[in-house]
Amino acid sequence: MSLNELDVRRMLCPMPVIRTQEKVEQLQVGDTLTVLCSDPGAIHDIPAWCRVNGHQVLDIRQKDEEISIRLRVCEE
Amino acid sequence: MSEARKAVALISGGLDSLLAAKVVQQQGIHVEGINFYTGFCVEGHTHAIRKKDQAKPKRNNALWVAEQLGIKLHIIDIIEEYKDVVINPKHGYGANLNPCLDCKVFMVHKARQWIESKGFDFIITGEVIGQRPMSQRKETMPVVARESGAADLLLRPLCAKNLALTKPELEGWVDRDGLYGFEGRSRKPQMALAASFGFEDYAQPAGGCCFLTDRQYSHKLADLWTARGERRYELDDIMLLKVGRHIRPCPNFKMIIGREDGENKFLHGYRKQYTHMLATSHNGPLVLIDGEPSQDDLDLAAQITARFSQGRDADKVDIEVHTLDGARQSLQVRPMAGELIPRDWYL
Numbered sequence: 305m306s307l308n309e310l311d312v313r314r315m316l317c318p319m320p321v322i323r324t325q326e327k328v329e330q331l332q333v334g335d336t337l338t339v340l341c342s343d344p345g346a347i348h349d350i351p352a353w354c355r356v357n358g359h360q361v362l363d364i365r366q367k368d369e370e371i372s373i374r375l376r377v378c379e380e
Numbered sequence: 381m382s383e384a385r386k387a388v389a390l391i392s393g394g395l396d397s398l399l400a401a402k403v404v405q406q407q408g409i410h411v412e413g414i415n416f417y418t419g420f421c422v423e424g425h426t427h428a429i430r431k432k433d434q435a436k437p438k439r440n441n442a443l444w445v446a447e448q449l450g451i452k453l454h455i456i457d458i459i460e461e462y463k464d465v466v467i468n469p470k471h472g473y474g475a476n477l478n479p480c481l482d483c484k485v486f487m488v489h490k491a492r493q494w495i496e497s498k499g500f501d502f503i504i505t506g507e508v509i510g511q512r513p514m515s516q517r518k519e520t521m522p523v524v525a526r527e528s529g530a531a532d533l534l535l536r537p538l539c540a541k542n543l544a545l546t547k548p549e550l551e552g553w554v555d556r557d558g559l560y561g562f563e564g565r566s567r568k569p570q571m572a573l574a575a576s577f578g579f580e581d582y583a584q585p586a587g588g589c590c591f592l593t594d595r596q597y598s599h600k601l602a603d604l605w606t607a608r609g610e611r612r613y614e615l616d617d618i619m620l621l622k623v624g625r626h627i628r629p630c631p632n633f634k635m636i637i638g639r640e641d642g643e644n645k646f647l648h649g650y651r652k653q654y655t656h657m658l659a660t661s662h663n664g665p666l667v668l669i670d671g672e673p674s675q676d677d678l679d680l681a682a683q684i685t686a687r688f689s690q691g692r693d694a695d696k697v698d699i700e701v702h703t704l705d706g707a708r709q710s711l712q713v714r715p716m717a718g719e720l721i722p723r724d725w726y727l
Contacts, residue, residue, distance in 0.1 A: 314649050318442075319417070322455050322456070349443060352447060353455070
């Protein structure tokens, strides 16, 4: 189980979601991924994408304009 | 018992694709959604940029639709491949630079490739005959099916009864009696069907979901192509066309002027890729210069920049200019009077 990071700051939705989806496709079940983003829309979109595709959001942190979303890859 | 047949639905986030997927899902078909990102989608972007819009609740409508249906959604980046659709549309443009028919053919073609690679059986779209003047007419329905390569694997559940039988119907995967015969621009049948499914909070698109249907946006894109002497674009180009006030004083350069804090912040992210300027003696916008301005051009741009600063009524405004070679110069200019900026400079 590996820890991974994806930096999509400055990208506007839906690009953070698309890049998250592409990264998750390369990971194994149980791996975690931390997505760093700056588009406030990602706070809604990435968790929504996780819900419809069966992955688990572990936590969401926001400091100033930077957002960090940590998720666990689950069996689809 | 045989395995359920599988279909992929093109999900735009609007009502029609929601209903089309639901109708087929109700017949026991396993449905997943696919949503294509072209770079021109209205969804989200400008709301994320403009500060005044940031308080509004945001949601990606395609993801929302997938949640309502309880289906997976695959969002696919087609930005690069889509350029050829925009630049060389075989069927031409609509009222603006919207290549709607070519766009539909391209997306169904991509869906056709997707079902082949994923082992799915057919494709669903929310098209309705007569709903859109260019791409959703009785004559264009077979064109989309034929040119996309989807042929009879393309099912339009909302108007299937007005079209020839498709393979999912012929094979008995879906029951034609459970499909619909909607036609025309009225939204009432869709709204009634939505109510019967208990859908209430669906997206109400105003003016379509693509910037290419917007007259002013298309004008700016056409201007970009004219100024560059060729029809090409990068993602950054088409993003910047959505932001700020665009003024072209001369053929060789244009100014992109932030209209508020959110836009200034967004433009700030491009400061290393563009010559840019801002007022230092007064509050004012960040201005990107796209093109190859001479020193006289920079002086003129500085006067216009001063016009859009809070020093617009001052005798002099200090402007700092940062050129692409990393040099910085300070100019002191008289703001240009608003009435001296010709209307046709505004894009």
